[in-house]
Amino acid sequence: MSILLLTSILISIVYSCNTANSAPVAIEMPLQALPVITLQAYPVNTSKEFTASLEGSRDIEIRAQVDGYLDKIYVDEGAAVHKGQLLFHIDARPYQEQLNNATANLQSAKAALENASINVEKLAPLVQNNVVSDVQLKSAKAAYNVAKANVDQAQSAVASANISLGFTKIVSPADGFIGKIPLKTGSLVGRSTVDALTMLSETKEMHVYFSMSETDFLQFKKQIVGNTIEEKIKQLPQVELLLSDNTIYPQKGKVEIVQGQFDKSIGTINFRATFPNALGLLRSGNTGKIRVPQQTSTSIIVPQEATFETQDKVFVFTVNDSSKVTGKPIAVTSRAGNYYVVSSGLKVGDKIVYSGLGRLQDGMKINPQPISLDSLTKANPF
Numbered sequence: 294m295s296i297l298l299l300t301s302i303l304i305s306i307v308y309s310c311n312t313a314n315s316a317p318v319a320i321e322m323p324l325q326a327l328p329v330i331t332l333q334a335y336p337v338n339t340s341k342e343f344t345a346s347l348e349g350s351r352d353i354e355i356r357a358q359v360d361g362y363l364d365k366i367y368v369d370e371g372a373a374v375h376k377g378q379l380l381f382h383i384d385a386r387p388y389q390e391q392l393n394n395a396t397a398n399l400q401s402a403k404a405a406l407e408n409a410s411i412n413v414e415k416l417a418p419l420v421q422n423n424v425v426s427d428v429q430l431k432s433a434k435a436a437y438n439v440a441k442a443n444v445d446q447a448q449s450a451v452a453s454a455n456i457s458l459g460f461t462k463i464v465s466p467a468d469g470f471i472g473k474i475p476l477k478t479g480s481l482v483g484r485s486t487v488d489a490l491t492m493l494s495e496t497k498e499m500h501v502y503f504s505m506s507e508t509d510f511l512q513f514k515k516q517i518v519g520n521t522i523e524e525k526i527k528q529l530p531q532v533e534l535l536l537s538d539n540t541i542y543p544q545k546g547k548v549e550i551v552q553g554q555f556d557k558s559i560g561t562i563n564f565r566a567t568f569p570n571a572l573g574l575l576r577s578g579n580t581g582k583i584r585v586p587q588q589t590s591t592s593i594i595v596p597q598e599a600t601f602e603t604q605d606k607v608f609v610f611t612v613n614d615s616s617k618v619t620g621k622p623i624a625v626t627s628r629a630g631n632y633y634v635v636s637s638g639l640k641v642g643d644k645i646v647y648s649g650l651g652r653l654q655d656g657m658k659i660n661p662q663p664i665s666l667d668s669l670t671k672a673n674p675f
Contacts, residue, residue, distance in 0.1 A: 332645065
């Protein structure tokens with residue numbers, strides 16, 4: 294019995310030692326399955342934006358042409374008006390009296406002309422019959438000519454009085470919007486008044502002014518065909534206007550002119566584009582951005598969803614042949630829809646993680662799930 298007991302004890306000791314020295318079995322976690330896209334180059338229509346200010350095609354000063362008291366104002370500041378619409382009225386009584394006086398003088402001059410004509414007709418046969426000398430007839434004809442000139446002068450005075458009377462009604466010279474009205478009813482106005490009655494902005498067409506830097510201007514000259522700047526501007530596609538709330542104005546405009554030289558103080562050159570504004574949606578003084586189309590080029594595009602930003606730089610996670618990821622900065626030149634247009638940092642054929650970036654770190658290994666970039670661009674075009 295003692296031998297069997299000893300044997301049992303030895304077996305127990307050996308089993309205990311083997312159990313204590315055995316290592317735990319490691320359980321390997323499965324790799325993250327993440328979508329991966331292979332980059333391609335596409336022809337992309339890009340654009341560049343420039344800060345812009347808007348003005349009416351004409352800003353017209355409305356001024357009084359005759360002196361007098363402003364007795365009526367028919368419009369409010371900011372009102373939309375039409376060509377020929379009555380805006381202001383100056384006290385017309387003095388000018389009505391001038392017209393009455395001129396009309397009376399005209400009637401008197403016509404009566405004198407008629408009397409002179411009768412004298413000529415009366416003397417003509419007497420001279421032919423040698424009853425009176427021809428000197429009297431010549432004198433009568435001279436009086437007739439004087440009377441005729443007086444009629445012409447009186448008619449001119451009537452026309453002048455009519456013009457002055459007409460100037461007491463001040464009408465809009467074009468369709469547009471009324472600006473500030475600094476003078477009030479009862480103010481004395483005239484041609485020597487410093488302040489205009491108001492400013493009318495003609496807004497059927499709007500001029501949108503924007504500036505290019507020297508670098509942008511040189512790029513513009515290289516991209517657009519034409520031997521001269523005028524030819525290049527004619528070839529430039531229509532441009533878009535982004536309003537201050539980042540909405541796009543529904544109608545496109547055309548770049549028409551460029552300033553002759555650069556502003557030396559800020560190194561820019563000014564352009565002007567014209568936009569139709571039949572509905573009056575745009576006003577003088579508005580601001581926005583001009584979006585100028587760039588020439589079509591073949592570029593690498595990256596979905597914005599496949600990027601992340603750190604310290605104002607844009608990064609992607611590239612995937613190497615061993616399925617390990619590495620964060621890589623990229624240079625973005627512009628946007629095309631929901632895609633970035635990349636100028637450097639990536640090349641055609643590179644693989645990047647499309648989504649799930651928040652769980653990644655440099656050097657991590659993933660289980661790549663290839664997806665087609667073509668399928669993404671068809672579902673969400675750029």
